[in-house]
Amino acid sequence: MNMHAAPAIRTTCPYCGVGCGVLATPDGMGGLAIAGDPDHPANRGRLCVKGSALGETLGLKGRLLTPRIHGQDAGWDQALDLVARRFSQTIAQHGPDSVAMYVSGQLLTEDYYVANKLMKGFVGSANIDTNSRLCMASSVAGHRRAFGTDTVPGLYEDFELADTVVLVGSNLAWCHPVLYQRLVAARETRGTKVIVIDPRRTATCDIADLHLALAPGADAALFNLLLAHLDRRGLIRDFPVSGLPEALLAARATSPAATGLSHSDLQRFLEMWSASERVVTVYSQGINQSDSGADKVNAILNCHLATGRIGRPGMGPFSVTGQPNAMGGREVGGLANMLACHLDIENAAHRAAVADFWAAPRMADKPGLKAVDMFRAVEAGRIKALWIVCTNPAVSMPEADRVARAIRDCEFVVVSDMMAQTDTTRLAHVLLPATGWGEKDGTVTNSERRISRQRRTIPPAGQARDDWRIIADVARRMGWADAFAWQTPAQVFAEHAALSGVAGELGSDFDISDHAAVSTDEYDALQPFLWPQSARQRGGRFFGNGRFHTPDGKARMLAVTPRTPAKVTPAHPFRLNTGRVRDHWHTMTRSGMSPRLSRHIAEPFLEIHPSDAAHLGLAPATLAQVESPHGRAVLRVLVTDRVAPGHPFAPIHWTGETAPSGRVDALVPAAVDPVSGQPALKSAAVAIRPYAAAWYGFAVSARAFRPACDYWAVAALPGGYQAELAGTELPSDWLQAAGLDPSAEPLTLRDDRRGLLRMAVLREGRLRAALFVSDQPVGLSRSHVAAALGGECGPDILAGRAGDDRPDEGALVCACLGIGVNTIMRAIATGRLVSVEEIGRALGAGTNCGSCRPELGTLLARATAG
Known part of the structure; x- marks a missing residue:
């Protein structure tokens, strides 16, 4: 034992609004060893993969060091x-x-x-x-209109005390993983029912007893229908509110057709919510980032206020914030x-x-x-x-x-x-x-x-x-x-x-x-x-006593007339949803420095439904050009039924430093909620067509590089950097186009018949850079090539795949422990694993932050189906 080791310093994670406690231990070399703080009430020792990787985001690389x-x-x-x-x-x-x-x-x-x-x-x-x-101005506006002040009534422990938790516009598994794990534990130990309301089938749906693939923008309509149902069921309480008759009148005028849900799914939701005295409705950016976000918030608050299900253990509306x-x-x-x-x-x-x-x-x-x-x-x-x-x-x-x-x-x-x-x-x-x-x-x-x-x-x-x-x-x-x-x-x-x-x-x-x-x-x-912490009041829940911060002390219910996003046009027929990925944060100035966080998803992408992809002629792994009246983006095509036809999805994180063509908010119009001023970031009308790529490429380099081609996306690796590349014309100098050292003398393999070009720069027998080019999306083991960077290798690196003596771990699934898809699939097959828990016991995958558990479940289903 090192008796002179620096003590751990208790601090707080700088990522999402969960506010996890962190134990940061200086390593004596300018770095930090990171662990979850078991005594912090927000996370009780757990950290998500982003928090766990905080030690990898320190250092002077890229820092502004002087005015x-x-x-x-x-x-x-x-x-x-x-x-x-x-x-x-x-x-x-x-x-x-x-x-x-x-x-x-x-x-x-x-x-x-x-x-x-x-x-x-x-x-x-x-x-x-x-x-x-x-990210949360609509929640502020909704709170102030209903409560007279911007107050979150409940506590995290309400997730664990509730009988039913409803997640609205919240991909909790990826955006707030530690809260997601607390909810998973409650579901396993006390049978908490989980409802997920989201047009997109996200990782959070893995634990859903009911997933409502709501029509985009129809959240206020759904909760209006719930309010009317609560009234029909005789569940409206004598709670100190004003505006109830007007709110009910608006609710009764709402058509179920606006939700896009089947009758059975809608009725199941209404009954599940109504039957649970202890119900928590958790909402996030899917509600807030709308040009009617404040009304959506108030439609949710109306249901809790009308039934008095607020401010008591295991019940209430809960806004989860995106920033620390x-x-x-x-x-x-x-x-x-x-x-x-x-x-x-x-x-x-x-x-x-x-x-x-x-x-x-x-x-x-x-x-x-x-x-x-x-x-x-x-x-x-x-x-x-x-x-x-x-x-x-x-x-x-x-x-x-x-x-x-x-x-x-x-x-x-x-x-x-x-x-x-x-x-x-x-x-x-x-x-x-x-x-x-x-x-x-x-x-x-x-x-x-x-x-x-x-x-x-x-x-x-x-x-x-x-x-x-x-x-x-x-x-x-x-x-x-x-x-x-x-x-x-x-x-x-x-x-x-x-x-x-x-x-x-x-x-x-x-x-x-x-x-x-x-x-x-x-x-x-x-x-x-x-908070509060004063002589008048000490921390806890708000409003369970029926007293609000309004002139008459009553909560205000609002009559909400649901509004849907503006219609798409023939010129821009798709409605683009935007959001986050699991392992990155905002514009990646911090998370992009961690090779581990970049391994899960390394470039911007467009999730698009198979029917839309077929209609547009978009093949998986090709590139799509996405345009709106305000901008243009080029994104990797991911064909999936997780999204509905006409409603593709793209993540927000890439910038001019990491993927200039992937700046998604360049597409988004500046339409705002008239009350909160919050922009509608999830409903841009766009046109989509195939990107006319003459070539595709993949490059790695031991030094930082900035490609000079039409499309590129750079990500950090343990020993350097990688880039996905593409261009509309064949360059005269491939190394220069890729941003690699043009003075190097590479080993070259060319097959003009198959449209292949492969180059590797070796120095003293060690791989310093490599470039793989094809007239189709480049098929090779990226994890194998990345792992070879900086190590001893020969011309066989141009094969782009591991030999029989070196199993390829495949694309990363569990970022906490660095476990790839091929490793997991081999373990499922050889160990005859039948549950996510068995995968965890065999490999450790999914046992730390748990945000990869939905993907593990998907791999199990794929293996079973095969």
């Missing part, structure tokens, strides 16, 4: 002086609303708090919005239409209280521009100075190409980021290097309102600084030194907590004033806790 001005390295004082001067001059010449900040749900609460204080209390504009607008601190951003008023501590920016008394607390010289007196409108204002020249913090809107915003042009043409753009090269940093005048996970120190709030510490575990890279400190440094230079004089994040958190006490006096639900006098030592030792 830059117009592409040249600069000192901090020079950069901060320039930012402060340009913002001050712009405000003086054009007014407070001529500047804006666009921030992120990946910021810590302390960062968020300082940014909002600067903009809303000192600049005097509410033109600060967040990428959380893209989307909730913390809501708590500090991170959205342009909110004020700190769940106060209302349009309430004069609330504004006055916050202004008095901050001693604000110029308090914003109206909501600012929401994300889509903000970038429209940038495009129009009304916003002349823009500061983007910890996010990549040139990829992630709808109409992403238009947003990128707006940023490029803005008079002055500042970007604070970890990474030097992103689609957004390339457009900035000033780049400010920010700390990333492992280097940051502060708090985050998860989806159940649990505040946890994210602790510094390694030193900042280069000259990187914490975001709160960067923003405060600019504020001091703008003339507000006293108000931004904090020296530690503990002091920022204490001020935030003290302000929450003021909000609590005004009736706000968010009150953590118990921590208003927190010392640095107490902050360092802070344990995860649920």
Whole structure:
């Protein structure tokens, strides 16, 4: 035993809103050993594969290490002086609303708090919005309309206490794997029934007792029908609500045909929900990312309010957030239409209280521009100075190409980021290097309102600084030194907590004033806790007592008239759904650094129904060109009946750095919910046709490379990088087209009759690079070629397949343990395995985070059918 080993540091995962506790142990070489924290109530020691791979995403590769001005390295004082001067001059010449900040749900609460204080209390504009607008603004709007405040009523343990859990627009198995495993355990131990409502058959459907392949956009219609059914069954309770008659009238007017469901499936859902007093309805981006998302949220809330199934153990609506601190951003008023501590920016008394607390010289007196409108204002020249913090809107915003042009043409753009090269940093005048996970120190709030510490575990890279400190440094230079004089994040958190006490006096639900006098030592030792935490109330569920944050104390039910997405047109006849994959995160600036996470899915793809593929002439593994009025993408074809005819699916993660033709949000229109301002990211009308590829390729290299062909998608490998390639014309220099060293002398195998070309660059008997080209999608063992990179090999590598003495493990299935499909299929056959549990006992697959269990089940079914 090493008596001098560094102790593990308790921190919090930076990925989804589950907020898993992490034990990070410095290895003495700048890295971290990662394990789940068994004492953290959110995950009880479990981590998904992304969290487990956090140690692989550290290091200096690609990091922004010093401030830059117009592409040249600069000192901090020079950069901060320039930012402060340009913002001050712009405000003086054009007014407070001529500047804006666009921030992120990946910021810590302390960062968020300082940014909002600067903009809303000192600049005097509410033109600060967040990428959380893209993922949960409709939930905020629905909560505020129904409850009078943005409150998640329940807790994660309700998943385990419920008799029925309904998942609506939530692929929990891939997007929130640890919560999924908690639900799997509840299903196995106490027989919890699971209903999945999703037009697409996702991995989560593996545990569904009922999967409703709902017509896209018909969620409000379904829950209206449920409300009417509850009334017919006599299950409406005498619960303190207003608006019930109007809500019922709208519900009774809803046609079952709108759902696209069979009569039997619809009736089964209505009966299962109605029969369960303990029912939890979990919803996520499939609800929120809609131009009627707020109404969908309220249709769900109506059913829980009408029956009083809210705020008690095992029952209630539950919004699961996509980002690690989307909730913390809501708590500090991170959205342009909110004020700190769940106060209302349009309430004069609330504004006055916050202004008095901050001693604000110029308090914003109206909501600012929401994300889509903000970038429209940038495009129009009304916003002349823009500061983007910890996010990549040139990829992630709808109409992403238009947003990128707006940023490029803005008079002055500042970007604070970890990474030097992103689609957004390339457009900035000033780049400010920010700390990333492992280097940051502060708090985050998860989806159940649990505040946890994210602790510094390694030193900042280069000259990187914490975001709160960067923003405060600019504020001091703008003339507000006293108000931004904090020296530690503990002091920022204490001020935030003290302000929450003021909000609590005004009736706000968010009150953590118990921590208003927190010392640095107490902050360092802070344990995860649920809010509220004050003299008035301590953490737990909300609304079980029937008291709400409305003037009359009653919840408000809304009459919801269901709206479906705008019709597709003959020019754009397909409705494109978008979302996440299991092992990647947002625009991959972090997860893309992990070879393990890239092995599951390494390039952007288009899931399309077999009938659509046949009609369009799309063969599996070829490429499809997808077009909308706003942009174009080229995606790998995956033919599957997981999607319905006319409703293909594509993931969101690829960027100009990883697959320039795979930027899916370039296709998405900027249609927004009129209440929440949240974009409809899952219903773009598109046209699809075969991509006219003259050739396809696959390349590996021990060094980083950027191909120069029409289509490419690069991913990390343990010993280098790989790329999928294609082009519409045959290049004169293959190595150059692939981005490989054109001066190398490769071993070459050419078969013009079969349209094959294969090249391998060997140095001292070790594989440094290889290129495989065909006139059809390249068929070879990618895992074999990738594993050979950097190792000793000979001309036999050009075969592209393992020999009989080296079994090919195949495409990765279990990323936690690195187990491929061929290994699993061999184990099923030789061991006569008949269950996912038996596969786990034999190989370990599916026994860690469990998010591969649905795929294991599919492989079992395939083996049985064979």
